[in-house]
Amino acid sequence: MLYHVRMDVHLPPDMDADEKAALLEREKAYSQQLQREGKWPHIWRIAGEYANFSILDVDSHDEVHQLLSGLPLFGYMDITVTPLAKHPSDIKD
Known part of the structure; x- marks a missing residue:
């Protein structure tokens, strides 16, 4: 399952x-360990902010929650999670 995640650090x-x-x-x-494991395939800094957009690829909502709550910065973040689904107009498999 893919998730779009915005993380704002405070x-x-x-x-x-x-x-x-x-x-x-x-x-x-x-x-970086999660990236090596393939669970965090994309991370982008949001220009001018202490924030990022990430794509997580995990098996369940529970796993995404566990992964995010395990972040050492978790207590200092505002996090927005959006589950993603394949778009019917996407030409890729």
């Missing part, structure tokens, strides 16, 4: 620099 401006660096390193490692 880190506290007064967050300790070392804590922030460690958090971002864990986030990067987690998301």
Whole structure:
């Protein structure tokens, strides 16, 4: 199942620099592992924002929830998830 996900990050401006660096390193490692596994095939930065659009490819709504709630930045994000379905006019299989 494919999902379009928008993630907006809102880190506290007064967050300790070392804590922030460690958090971002864990986030990067987690998301890159999911990319290697094929569960996160696309990620794009939204220009001018601390946000991204991603496509997730997982087996269920429960799995997408588990994947997103496992993000180290989850508590600092606003996330919008949209399940996707094949469009009848798409010429690709």
